[in-house]
Amino acid sequence: MFATAWVTGASSGIGRATALRLAAQGVRVAASARSEAKLAELALEAERLGGSIATYPLDVTDLDACRTxxxxxxxxxxxxxxxxxxxxTDAPMGGADYSAETAARVMAVNYQGTANCLDAVLPVLRERRHGRIGVTASVAGYRGFPGFAxxxxxxxxxxxxxxxxxxxxxxxxxxxxxxNPWFVRTPLSEGARSxxxxxxxxxxxxREIVRGLQRDCFEILVPPEIAGQLKAGRALPDAVYLPLSRVLGAVRSAWP
Structure with missing residues (x-):
């Protein structure tokens, strides 16, 4: 098991749930997110569950702040x-509403924010020649999903x-x-039209993430029975996949 974990995006959703799960298992958790108020709520919830979470407010797009x-x-x-x-982060975008600014904003958080965190933590892990890193991507990264441009x-x-x-x-x-998670129920998804x-x-x-990390899996499918089927879509020829992808576009169109 792990002794000390740093979890980013810990104010809501997967990050929050995983930080609480690790803390409940006795891991010393350092939680980061932009919202100080939500981090304070997280720390109180961990204490109620018998764990402990230290909070470190952070905007992951700030490389110097990640290192600090x-x-x-x-x-x-x-x-x-x-x-x-x-x-x-996420922002609906397709051909009709394509925007370079939207693409850059999402990439700045999802990709560059992760790159910044890697830059910050790798030197200490490499010096000790020990450690685990988990990067949250998505099944939406297997192939292009309509509306997810x-x-x-x-x-x-x-x-x-x-x-x-x-x-x-x-x-x-x-x-x-x-x-690589499938869709997770969040306040946003609860407002979907379908x-x-x-x-x-x-x-x-x-639960799936912690289990996969403990088992030293390279790819952690969340949940495996759904994400695994979508992974198989990487092998489909374009002539088959592209028409099927319209179904996934319907999922996006149901979003508020």
Whole structure:
């Protein structure tokens, strides 16, 4: 099990649920997100469950702030042996409303924000030649989803990043996992005009993620029975996949 974990995107959804699950298992958790108020609520909830979470407000798009946060965590909580990067954002975008500004904003958080966190934590893990990193991508990164023209590319980039780094980091004693979830029930999804099929709770996602990290899986499918089927879509020829993708476009169109 892990001793000290740094979790980004911890104010809601998967990040929040996973931070609480780790804290309940006795892990010293350092939680980061932009909202100080939500982080304070998270710390109180962890205390109620018998755990402990230290909060470190952070905008992951700020590289210097990421580096400073790691130094503060190492000094105040302990040597990080698990870094779990969950912070992310989304914005519906397709051909009709394509915007370079929207694409850049989503990429800045989802991809560059993760790259910043990696830059901040890798030196301490490499020096100790020990540690685990979990990067949250998405099944939407397997192939382009209609209506996800900002989100899907950012998650595809994270999958490729993890595949590129895995071998080098393993030689340095660092284990890297890419986490690919299906849709998770959040306040946003609860406002959808129609329900997303097989959407899972953040608590279910957290359980699958922690189990996958403990088993040293490179790819963690969340949940495996749904995400695994979508992964198979990577092998479909374009003539088959592109018409099928319209179904996924209907899921996006149901979003508020």
């Amino acid at each position: 946060t790691v130094r503060r965590i190492e000094a105040g909580v302990g040597p990080v042996d698990l870094a779990l990067f969950v912070a992310g 900002a989100y899907s590319p950012s998650k595809a980039a994270l999958i490729a990043l993890c595949e590129s780094l895995h071998g080098d980091l393993r030689r340095d004693g660092i284990r890297l996992s890419v986490i 329900p997303v099929p097989f959407a899972i709770t953040p608590e279910r996602a957290a």
